[in-house]
Amino acid sequence: xxxxxxxxxxxxxxxxxxxxxxxxxxxxxxxxxxxxxxxxxxxxxxxxxxxxxxxxxxxxxxxxxxxxxxxxxxxxxxxxxxxxxxxxxxxxxxxxxxxxxxxxxxxxxxxxxxxxxxxxxxxxxxxxxxxxxxxxxxxxxxxxxxxxxxxxxxxxxxxxxxxxxxxxxxxxxxxxxxxxxxxxxxxxxxxxxxxxxxxxxxxxxxxxxxxxxxxxxxxxxxxxxxxxxxxxxxxxxxxxxxxxxxxxxxxxxxxxxxxxxxxxxxxxxxxxxxxxxxxxxxxxxxxxxxxxxxxxxxxxx
Amino acid sequence: xxxxxxxxxxxxxxxxxxxxxxxxxxxxxxxxxxxxxxxxxxxxxxxxxxxxxxxxxxxxxxxxxxxxxxxxxxxxxxxxxxxxxxxxxxxxxxxxxxxxxxxxxxxxxxxxxxxxxxxxxxxxxxxxxxxxxxxxxxxxxxxxxxxxxxxxxxxxxxxxxxxxxxxxxxxxxxxxxxxxxxxxxxxxxxxxxxxxxxxxxxxxxxxxxxxxxxxxxxxxxxxxxxxxxxxxxxxxxxxxxxxxxxxxxxxxxxxxxxxxxxxxxxxxxxxxxxxxxxxxxx
Numbered sequence: 001x002x003x004x005x006x007x008x009x010x011x012x013x014x015x016x017x018x019x020x021x022x023x024x025x026x027x028x029x030x031x032x033x034x035x036x037x038x039x040x041x042x043x044x045x046x047x048x049x050x051x052x053x054x055x056x057x058x059x060x061x062x063x064x065x066x067x068x069x070x071x072x073x074x075x076x077x078x079x080x081x082x083x084x085x086x087x088x089x090x091x092x093x094x095x096x097x098x099x100x101x102x103x104x105x106x107x108x109x110x111x112x113x114x115x116x117x118x119x120x121x122x123x124x125x126x127x128x129x130x131x132x133x134x135x136x137x138x139x140x141x142x143x144x145x146x147x148x149x150x151x152x153x154x155x156x157x158x159x160x161x162x163x164x165x166x167x168x169x170x171x172x173x174x175x176x177x178x179x180x181x182x183x184x185x186x187x188x189x190x191x192x193x194x195x196x197x198x199x200x201x202x203x204x205x206x207x208x209x210x211x212x213x214x215x216x217x218x219x220x221x222x223x224x225x226x227x228x229x230x231x232x233x234x235x236x237x238x239x240x241x242x243x244x245x246x247x248x249x250x251x252x253x254x255x256x257x258x259x260x261x262x263x264x265x266x267x268x269x270x271x272x273x274x275x276x277x278x279x280x281x282x283x284x285x286x287x288x289x290x291x292x293x294x295x296x297x298x299x300x301x
Numbered sequence: 302x303x304x305x306x307x308x309x310x311x312x313x314x315x316x317x318x319x320x321x322x323x324x325x326x327x328x329x330x331x332x333x334x335x336x337x338x339x340x341x342x343x344x345x346x347x348x349x350x351x352x353x354x355x356x357x358x359x360x361x362x363x364x365x366x367x368x369x370x371x372x373x374x375x376x377x378x379x380x381x382x383x384x385x386x387x388x389x390x391x392x393x394x395x396x397x398x399x400x401x402x403x404x405x406x407x408x409x410x411x412x413x414x415x416x417x418x419x420x421x422x423x424x425x426x427x428x429x430x431x432x433x434x435x436x437x438x439x440x441x442x443x444x445x446x447x448x449x450x451x452x453x454x455x456x457x458x459x460x461x462x463x464x465x466x467x468x469x470x471x472x473x474x475x476x477x478x479x480x481x482x483x484x485x486x487x488x489x490x491x492x493x494x495x496x497x498x499x500x501x502x503x504x505x506x507x508x509x510x511x512x513x514x515x516x517x518x519x520x521x522x523x524x525x526x527x528x529x530x531x532x533x534x535x536x537x538x539x540x541x542x543x544x545x546x547x548x549x550x551x552x553x554x555x556x557x558x559x560x561x562x563x564x565x566x567x568x569x570x571x572x573x574x575x576x577x578x579x580x581x582x583x
Binding site for chain 1: 382384385386387392394395396407408409412564567569570571573574575576577578579581583
């Protein structure tokens with residue numbers, strides 16, 4: 001694990017900087033910058049008590065969830081969704097006959113048991129701020145932010161007072177683990193084992209993210225299908241929920257600015273329903289990692 | 302696809318409903334073993350093993366197993382941060398405050414505040430509702446009394462609220478209910494739509510019957526329950542030790558299985574539809 005570079009492009013940058021940001025992101029992707037050693041206490045959280053910001057930004061949560069999904073399950077889901085789009089289009093065209101009788105909504109409904117926990121973890125991991133109903137807010141700081149002595153180290157063992165509350169609200173950050181595999185980068189069996197946990201209702205793992213995924217690079221079919229989902233939702237005047245969930249990240253971007261992974265590392269994020277009891281998630285990840293020649297090298301595990 | 306976003310949005314609330322289901326079970330019951338007190342001498346009149354802790358008489362053997370946020374491991378009393386699933390947004394949060402004299406629930410979309418004076422509760426609420434005509438979302442702000450009559454003496458374990466008995470919510474034409482030892486029932490007249498996450502009780506009723514007893518931190522609520530409503534809800538719920546789990550039939554929007562577990566300073570749960578929540582006591 002390496003600490004993130006300081007040239008990260010703000011995810012909610014000014015529109016006028018988009019072109020420059022794209023160029024910079026592409027350059028960073030092609031020529032990774034040198035990075036400093038990691039802070040064992042992890043990224044910093046900043047408590048900001050104030051009015052809750054309106055969350056209007058589109059988070060590519062579904063994209064990230066699908067990028068994390070084991071390839072076979074992802075392919076099957078995307079196949080089903082594409083077939084449903086064809087079926088729905090045929091129904092809408094009086095010159096065509098729909099022989100499949102599939103519905104995209106039904107496909108999404110069927111996938112919910114395994115996909116929603118991944119989306120929940122992904123959307124919360126991508127959120128720059130976590131806000132409680134009483135105004136208590138936690139900002140996840142990028143490494144380029146000037147430190148404050150009041151900042152809360154996300155992975156510190158100290159767990160009392162407002163820091164405890166901050167870590168709870170920012171659970172995907174505070175409970176995430178970094179797993180390092182063998183130096184030769186052959187992480188297939190580790191990915192498979194962690195992926196099985198993410199699809200198992202009894203498993204504690206939600207996301208298994210590689211360095212390319214955190215830079216918005218993944219199976220190109222995901223973006224293709226999500227564009228169709230987004231287009232379909234727009235035509236049907238769906239409200240913002242689907243459109244937000246189906247947004248697609250910029251390739252070469254920096255989806256999670258507070259972490260930079262080596263090629264043989266994975267960022268592993270728990271399911272929301274598995275952050276308690278506290279040892280459940282790290283115990284399972286540690287067991288899987290050790291069985292595949294890997295180890296936890298970061299996080300509060 | 303037109304209903305998709307609406308479905309996702311409403312499902313996002315279901316996890317809150319599940320969370321509140323736990324809280325509702327928590328809040329809906331308590332017996333007269335929970336005496337309010339100013340000092341331990343007041344408690345001794347009700348039992349030699351009772352001491353006064355945080356304004357309530359509790360078994361002295363439970364003292365020392367305390368949580369970190371104002372309650373004890375043997376009570377749900379305290380302030381809880383709750384995070385739960387939504388779709389398209391980061392996990393949502395709410396704050397739930399439980400004590401023998403109050404139930405306060407605040408989330409980003411509304412609140413429910415119930416405060417007790419004797420057997421009278423004053424309830425203030427503001428929540429999102431869906432119009433049955435236009436299917437559009439709106440807001441309901443309601444203030445009403447809830448009165449408990451015929452209090453029932455029963456041990457409700459970690460549940461701090463003294464709620465067993467007969468209830469009138471609003472006036473008698475609005476809602477009435479009975480929280481008994483082994484059966485819970487309630488119904489409403491034409492009160493209009495309730496919160497999206499709640500069972501529809503507008504001109505309907507719900508009944509829960511305990512079919513067998515089990516040991517539980519929820520006291521007399523421990524057991525296997527059958528829950529039915531006139532609006533199609535049909536669930537089997539088991540409360541055993543510190544776990545509440547159940548399944549609901551496919552005829553309602555609560556279809557599927559759910560589990561909820563209390564673990565001292567944490568309550569967490571999930572549904573077979575992928576919804577999850579975790580609550581942590583401050």
